[in-house]
Amino acid sequence: MSMNIAIDGPAGAGKSTIAKRVAKELGFIYVDTGAMYRAMALYILRHGVNEKEESAVAAVCDRIDVALRYVDGNQMVLLCGEDVSTEIRKEEVGNMASVTSVYPCVRQKLLSLQQDLAAREDVIMDGRDIGTCVLPDAPLKIYLTASVETRAKRRYQELQEKGQTCDLTEIMKDIEDRDYRDMHREISPLAQAEDAILVDSSDMTIEEVVAKITDLAKERM
Ligand code: C5P
Numbered sequence: 001m002s003m004n005i006a007i008d009g010p011a012g013a014g015k016s017t018i019a020k021r022v023a024k025e026l027g028f029i030y031v032d033t034g035a036m037y038r039a040m041a042l043y044i045l046r047h048g049v050n051e052k053e054e055s056a057v058a059a060v061c062d063r064i065d066v067a068l069r070y071v072d073g074n075q076m077v078l079l080c081g082e083d084v085s086t087e088i089r090k091e092e093v094g095n096m097a098s099v100t101s102v103y104p105c106v107r108q109k110l111l112s113l114q115q116d117l118a119a120r121e122d123v124i125m126d127g128r129d130i131g132t133c134v135l136p137d138a139p140l141k142i143y144l145t146a147s148v149e150t151r152a153k154r155r156y157q158e159l160q161e162k163g164q165t166c167d168l169t170e171i172m173k174d175i176e177d178r179d180y181r182d183m184h185r186e187i188s189p190l191a192q193a194e195d196a197i198l199v200d201s202s203d204m205t206i207e208e209v210v211a212k213i214t215d216l217a218k219e220r221m
């Protein structure tokens with residue numbers, strides 16, 4: 001049987017950075033489910049689908065083919081066969097993903113993909129509903145969070161390093177809006193699973209968080 005680790009938490013808490021490193025330490029596959037929601041959102045953006053109309057999104061859902069490939073342990077996201085791994089990182093795609101991920105048609109489609117993958121492989125999977133919905137029986141669940149200020153500053157630095165122009169106040173507002181939408185949607189809202197361990201990374205280094213989660217995983221293997 002495969003061993004699965006679930007990591008959930010709000011935008012910018014450092015889930016992907018941490019999960020990638022823990023995966024390397026343990027020899028697990030890192031699955032970034034946000035990237036899958038982003039790929040669906042990119043399709044919706046590119047095709048000018050009205051994201052406010054559930055029926056318009058549902059009408060194209062079947063046509064959207066999202067797949068993951070792993071090259072040297074790195075996740076590649078394919079949208080209808082095209083590698084969109086870089087393009088989905090744009091802020092507008094992330095914001096669109098948080099709008100379109102409220103729809104059942106979008107969630108259903110990705111849920112089965114995620115569960116199939118976790119059944120086959122040892123995975124550390126990050127997202128919003130992994131511990132509560134996708135992998136309810138995962139032996140280790142982490143709820144990783146940090147203050148809004150910390151998360152906004154980290155995102156700001158990340159974007160600056162990539163040479164993208166950005167505004168800290170705007171990022172903070174986007175993060176707050178995204179948190180609100182993710183936590184208040186009807187289906188699979190972002191929430192800490194009852195049996196998840198809370199890790200607040202505001203005053204922790206990346207290394208400290210990685211060590212903590214790796215130790216917890218080893219105790220359960
Ligand atoms: O984590 P990331 O910022 O890439 O996720 C983009 C958006 O996708 C989130 O704001 C959230 O609305 C959605 N998402 C989700 N469920 C997941 C992962 C991401 O609804 N498991």
